[in-house]
Amino acid sequence: MTISRGASDELSETQPGTATLTLDTQDGWLTPGNPNSGYFPFVRRNAPIRISQAVMPAHVGAAPWPLAQLGDDFDDEVIDPTLWPGTYGAPVETGGRIRIPCVSGTPAGVQSARSWTLDESHVAVKASTVPAASTSATATMSLRVTSTTAGTRLAWQYDAVAGQLRACSDVASVDAGATVLTYSAIDHAWWRIRETGSLVIWETSPDGWEWTVRRTLATPAWVTSQQQQVELAGTRTGSGSADYCEFDLLGAAVRPRFWGVVNEFPVEWDGLLSKVSVSATDLFKRLNKLPVLRSMLGMEVFTVDALTGIYSFLAAYFPLAEPAESTSAGSVAGSGIGALASTQVGVGGGLQFGDEGVPETAEPAVTFTPSSATAGRYLVGDMGPQMASDSTTWLPHIQVWIKTSTVSRAILGMHDTVLDHQLVLALNASGVLTVETTQDGTALTVATTSSGNLADGKWHHLVFDGAAKRVYVDGAAVGGPLVATSTQDVRTLYVGGYRSARLFSGQIAHLSVHLATGPCGAVYAASYGALTGYTGEPADSRVERLARYAGLDSVTIRGTTHDPVASQGPGGSGVMARLREVESTESGHLYAERDYYGLAYQSRDLRYNPSPADEVFTISYADLEPGLRLADDDQKLVNEAEGTRPGGATQQVSAPSSVLAFGPYEPSGGALNLLKTTDLKVADALYWLVSRYANPAPEIREVPIEAATMPFFLDILDADISSYFTIFDLPPQALASSARVTVEGYTETIKEQSHVIQFRTSASARDSVWILGDSVYGVLGTTTRLAY
Template identity: 35%
Template sequence: MTRLAALVGFGNTVTDSSITWTDITQWVDIVNAGVTVNNRGAQNEQSETQPATCSLVLDNSDGRFTAGRASSPYSPNVVLNCPIQVAVISADKNLMPNCSFESGVSEWTSSGTPTRVTDATHLQDGATAMKITWGAVSGQTMTSPVIYGLDIGQTYTFSAYVWVPTGDAPVQLSVAGSNIGSQSTVFDAFQRLTVSWTATSTSHQVRVRAVGTPAAGDVVWVDACQIEEGTSATTFDSNGAQTHNRFFGMVNDWPTEWEGLGSKVSITCTDIFKWFSRADALRPMLIQEVLLDGPLVYYPMGEGAESTSCGDESGTVGPSSLTTQQEGSGGTLTFATGAGPLDSLGTPTFTPLDAGNGQYLRADLGQEFRTQSTNQFILVEAWFSTSTGRNILTVFSSDEGYYQIWYVSSSTGFLMCESRHPQFGVSTDIVGGSDLRNGQVHHFVYEENFRAVYVDGVEQLGPFSGIHNTANLDTLHVGASQNGSNLWQGTVSHVALYVSGTLTAADLAGHYTTGTTAHSGETSSARMSRLASYVGLNVTTQGTTFSPVERQVSLGQSALQHLREVERTEDGKLLSSRSSAALLFQSRSLRYNPAPAFSVAYADLETKDVKLAYDDQKLVNTLSLSRPTGSQTRIVNTASRDTYGPYEPSTLELFTTTDTAMVDRGNWIVNRFGDPLPELRTVPLEASTLGLSTYRSILNADVSSAFTVTSLPDQAPASSLTCTIEGYSETITHRQHRLSLHTSRTDRDTRWVLDDATYSVLGTTTRLGF
């Protein structure tokens, strides 16, 4: 039986760590319009996955879904991009999820002081029960997770078996905000309790209550819970309800419509891919990594050669541009001419005549940073190179009561810090023991809280107790002291200032790896997570093997485009999660030799739409490949080309770490798709009529799941065909659930397994996979 749950997070955004959900199921037109989810996944295995959309029609008779209507119970939060999730509840009779506590008790919540654990001391069903331990207060309850999929006006009965030891407080069942059942009367044995009520909402919660005021440590075991239609409890059904998430995304619009005096709102929603459409093109990877750590001031200093200033990219209010200042006479400061970290940008080069004559950069840090530097500890970060030394940067208060000067000693090449405190005077510390005057690019991080210093990703000996804590910092000089002296000769870039909070120097030291390798060689799953984090999203993965990927230094396009580069290189699938504001990344290994998730007989399909395709739509036998740091090459399936002629798509750019991996990827493509094979490309299902077990298997399946169609007509090439789901659309109506699956041949993804009876048959399944 198909039951719907539609929830909206009014007042939240999709990336909030905790969303307060409002159940709007009772206003969804499930009878006439139904709920549709369109275009999850892709049309076939060669095309990119697309954003999925979800459409619902809502009864707006009382104006609750009218945007801007002050009397709406959701006002003022009927706004664009509200989080929304749609789920299907599958059940035969018992609507209680996890009804025998085999999956734990974490979703049950307490009022008062009771605690709950799984326990096997007393069991009515399965291997565990919920043991509740009461405190010595009255009014204690243990409340179930929300029970969805109820029908308003229908009478339901909640039943549960309870075991109360002699002398402990009796218990009773209740419905939150509604009825309370009779208390238990049996001790040292299981007794079945019940409570009935009429649903006033499509979702309710039920409870176990302690009667009166228990003694501290009184307990009860609860097991075999059931919620069913009717006024009395029937035989316990251990096959409780399961929730199957079908869509998670954002509401695009709230259009109010009228038919006479009646009103409805037909909303269209888009999954988390929409989040990418609102994000700007990414800056170089090093900049994105710095921004993740939330600097209050950040100057990448990658402006063009004609610039005389550089801007703050922290996004906070207050810091001015770094502008060129003249000290004495002569000298130059030219942008985009120096070598810096791996960021695809140039750096400014400081070339003074001498230590007292030349140019440097100055910025006002603003009131926000001044206040934060007084209330919290600061962190300082910069990249530099020199063959001489002198002052890298100075952070100071405008009255010069406080300052920190970071410099490279002209005599030893060591990293140094000179600091001043109005009360304690000036102190100088050696904070690095290596000669940095080698013309190479170096990185340093300083954390004021614990006096931690990292140079080139390595923590220096410390603590450096002589460095004074600072306050009221409002000015930054790059390439000079607070009074414009000891002018820097060399390059400086990526100057960033932070306040501590939970941030440490060790956190920022990781920027050294970004600036020197851009994380070349990390797995595709790690790269996916890294890129998604730049727009505030998480990535979950499926599959066991993820290939290393090459660096993506400059980025410069949308996050989604760069995620697609990784997806293409891995030959995986990038999807939106159906249950949260996250991405789902599948490795290609997920598809290798899969076990079918379910099977369905041909006679149970919606047969008029079943078609066996045989054409050249997917044929590829000639392929040009390139990779950013390697060669360009051409791969040919000669036998296929001789038979069918050339089928060559555009050049495929891959971010593999070696040419060999790129060639292997190309060979895998032209061998998979060099010879057309007949296949089912669309499989329609009325899923809710196929029995609960099969129905659940279908709902748990997703893109890359395999299934088998059995008992095909005699005209088919075989009596059964196994397909892989590439994408689907679905329509959920009252007690019906129709799906249209976009499918491909599963055996295209079979690969050789040593000594396997199925996948090591000479000349048949001895195919090496990429």
């Protein structure tokens, strides 16, 4: 297996992470389209793939050993008699697992020697195969830590008949207070019992990396006073077919190395041999293939339901941004809602698509120009039976943008087929927003909000919350709950008037209907910030917003310095391009996580002034693989930088002494276009770049390590982008006896008993900033770079 992720250096963008795996597929299980494969039909392109390294512990020193040192990968087809001196019921090692029979009336299992202790330690195992319930009275598999008293033990126990997983602290083989979980083959794939801080903790994990606490208990006295025995067991009682349970990777420490999707499964043959060379790419592949974004306003409509915290969804979205020659408007929500047709009322008046729309969106709007309140054109459509059904089950919420100078007009309305249920949003004679409703076909009841005059020729964002019966205008609630009643079975939708009257004069844009189980209006109201493209929001919030646009639940933010960023309102570019704009503006680092389906974003201050406590490991030069090199060239040299911001000045920062010595060097991409909100922040960003690279010191850029041979293997595997480590005992020709480096990326090659990692690094000192009076970071003229 070969995995590559990160960047080539700190001035380069993080590239999509890749993995290649050459696997034996003589059984045909990895042949695409093979219906006899145990993986069918998931041997296909874009199948998710995760690679993890399981590091097995070794017990050192004299007994008793901490249980964290008990490890067995069960890979050699022979039960280790030293680790497992007690076996019963004919367990065997096969296929890289220990298989324990589950035969009625014949308990089976393996037992360790009583030479281990759980005190401030832990034991973990993967429950690979669980027994079937069949027709048995009981069928179980268990991980047990036993005391010297029979029946007194800590255990995880799976009960196949009940479909339950139990966290037990047995006394006399019984625990009335056991925590009982409904078993999940995914969530409960790994079991762990650990003791720390006078507590015993039972945990489960889907992958051996991320653990969930399921039970805690004050540590029984025997845990700290006795040596324990570990037992893996299977049982069956009553009738039922005999089968088995299987455990694997006992004591393994798991470290994720890659999360991505498969590009291809090319199968090759050489005689009777068959192999597949799988290639995969991380989350960046998907992000780079996403369609270009709509405006931020449009993307908020599509994705804001992810923020409501309750069940809510977009039922209809009419951007009303059709070309000028259009005569109807469609929904782009993908729910099958019918189009709205331009409909004539009386004689005269008009309706025009393609006019200038909401600022910052670069998307047009529809303009209504009636000759009177009863003569002109508006939009009418049948939203269909699905909307009628859904609006009876869930509560409707409406968003819409309007711009008008005319009072006493209807903005929009909807009703069912017999007019029993009606809802109208309108402006009264004072231009104040009103909500009109009926739920029994009687005259409309009018509720007046405290919106003030909205017929002022400006764009306004309106939200109607059908659950809270509350209205929001331009991000704020306008009055308390209204008398508006619920609407049901709504099918017919009017935009720009209502039932041939009160024809709207002005512009309407971005009409959306959301359905929800409860109030969501306050969440939708926050979309008013799209009017300015969310100018001024912190960079971390912008990254999270863009991640939401990409369909990601969250993004991990690391670091604390996040400047305000300018608008990215208009659409037309992809989500990765926009994320890169924020990354370069903030001198941050964006990359795909290696342990789950998500993004990570690091602010620049994460790298300020690393200390020994920040290092993930230290390593001697003698323990490195051949190939360490000190680089001193002009690869990173930058002594002149020009930059600007949206609507701001063009500025330049230079280092005259560097220009004199080396000639002018600009950033590789030329002038910088930064999403800063002030000219001062642009100047700060340019200074930060030039101050670090006007005369970069010699540095180590590649560090090769055979990690599998190191006693601190796990620490090496913990190193990720922006991690630090120190190389000590460098050769006498080096500038110093040690060097601290920052990880920018790495390529690792994993083989049997080998794990070579080629770290791509930079000099950590380059990110140091001034600390007044500090003996290291306050040396005048040496480490007095101002923080940015």
